[in-house]
Amino acid sequence: GENVEQHPSTLSVQEGDSAVIKCTYSDSASNYFPWYKQELGKGPQLIIDIRSNVGEKKDQRIAVTLNKTAKHFSLHITETQPEDSAVYFCAASIRGKSSGDKLTFGTGTRLAVRP
Amino acid sequence: DAGITQSPRHKVTETGTPVTLRCHQTENHRYMYWYRQDPGHGLRLIHYSYGVKDTDKGEVSDGYSVSRSKTEDFLLTLESATSSQTSVYFCAISGGLGEQYFGPGTRLTVT
Numbered sequence: 001g002e003n004v005e006q007h008p009s010t011l012s013v014q015e016g017d018s019a020v021i022k023c024t025y026s027d028s029a030s031n032y033f034p035w036y037k038q039e040l041g042k043g044p045q046l047i048i049d050i051r052s053n054v055g056e057k058k059d060q061r062i063a064v065t066l067n068k069t070a071k072h073f074s075l076h077i078t079e080t081q082p083e084d085s086a087v088y089f090c091a092a093s094i095r096g097k098s099s100g101d102k103l104t105f106g107t108g109t110r111l112a113v114r115p
Numbered sequence: 116d117a118g119i120t121q122s123p124r125h126k127v128t129e130t131g132t133p134v135t136l137r138c139h140q141t142e143n144h145r146y147m148y149w150y151r152q153d154p155g156h157g158l159r160l161i162h163y164s165y166g167v168k169d170t171d172k173g174e175v176s177d178g179y180s181v182s183r184s185k186t187e188d189f190l191l192t193l194e195s196a197t198s199s200q201t202s203v204y205f206c207a208i209s210g211g212l213g214e215q216y217f218g219p220g221t222r223l224t225v226t
Contacts (some may be wrong), residue, residue: 001174006157032213041203043217044158068132089157095213100146100165100195102173103215 002027006106013080014114021109023090024072024110030092032101033073035064038087038108048075053093080113087111118142119218121206123128127224136192136221138206140186146209147189149181152220158205164189169221196225 003026013019025033031052036044038042050064050073057064061080066073082110085098087110118141128134144156146165150158150173157183160173168174168182178200180192193200203222 034214035140036217044220046214046216049214091158093213099216100148100163100211100214101209102160102163103148103158104174105159107157 001028002092002094002103002104003092004106006090006109009111010110010112011105012112012114015080015082016052017080019077019080019111019113020069021075021090021111022072023074023092024070025092025104026071027092027094028071029094032079032093032095033066033113034074034091035062036089038089042085044089068099077111080111081090082113082115085113089103092113119206119208119216121221122203123221125222128196129226130197131195133163134196136187136191136206136223138189138218140189140190140208142208142216143186144208144210145186146160146211146215147183148207148209149176149179149189149191150205150207150217151181151200152205161191161204172197180215193223194205196223198225201225206214 008024020033034049038044087108090106093101093103146161149161163184164170206218209215
């Protein structure tokens with residue numbers, strides 16, 4: 001089955017700096033890669049995703065890049081703000097099955113943004 | 116939380132007792148999922164459903180069963196709770212385009 005590794009496990013940055021979180025996956029058939037943000041006591045919230053037919057996607061201060069050859073994808077947050085502090089999870093799945101998409105998650109990165 | 120509710124939100128139970136967690140959605144989505152979240156493991160899929168009465172096992176299904184008799188409800192049952200099932204349980208829904216939206220979670224403690 002799919003295995004997703006995520007690094008680093010913790011990340012501390014100064015407000016205004018950029019943060020980068022990296023994930024690798026094992027199954028070359030995976031074609032959908034979402035990123036989730038989880039605040040304390042809440043459920044994971046989908047913040048951005050990328051499909052295997054594109055290499056990069058941006059949404060304001062957040063961007064995700066995908067390298068299919070190397071089987072890794074990354075989350076980039078620019079101009080970080082204290083409200084970006086949370087745990088971030090990457091995930092991977094194989095889209096297109098009628099039985100649904102089974103996400104395999106990384107183990108999470110705790111991001112702290114220092115004011 | 117995308118029209119998803121989970122009940123109860125917190126539960127403490129004793130080893131050996133049966134427990135049922137409920138996930139309810141108002142989005143009319145076809146797909147529903149149950150995950151558990153534990154420190155150091157991220158989220159792991161327990162069971163999922165791709166339609167009424169259509170369910171399948173995930174990565175960590177041992178000790179759990181599910182049922183889906185209506186589109187809006189997906190139940191997770193621990194037949195005989197064990198301490199290793201102490202966890203936070205999340206339900207997720209999807210309309211079939213890949214995106215999954217999560218509920219607020221249920222914190223279960225088995226003593």
